[in-house]
Amino acid sequence: MxxxxxxxxxxxxxxxxxxxxxxxxxxxxxxxxHCGATQSATDGGQTAWTDLSIDERIENLERQDQQLAVRQA
Ligand SMILES: [Zn+2]
Structure with missing residues (x-):
């Protein structure tokens, strides 16, 4: 799967x-x-990508995720 x-x-x-x-x-x-509160999804200041567009931030996250996957392999 x-x-x-x-x-x-x-x-x-x-x-x-x-x-x-x-x-x-x-x-x-x-x-x-956990508490049912709604809020807007954000990668919240942990990254310095706040000037980037949503699309660019998603690309960055995907890249980061791929690197993690490689490291774990
Ligand atoms: Zn909560």
Whole structure:
């Protein structure tokens, strides 16, 4: 089975717990699985990509994910 789902980590602004957010949802409303709060998905200052467009940020995340996959292989 093959999946193309790529996630990034985000900390919930309400309960502070970690969420896994699909990169497709970057910039959209997402719901925290722990407390149910909705907030906009963001890669939140952990990266310096805030000047980039959503598309560019998704590309960067995909690249980062591929590098991780290679390292784990
Ligand atoms: Zn929460």
């Amino acid at each position: 093959r999946t193309n789902r790529i996630y990034f980590r985000q900390t919930c602004a309400v309960c502070g717990r970690g969420m896994r957010v699909q990169i497709e949802l970057l910039g959209r409303e997402v719901r925290c699985a």
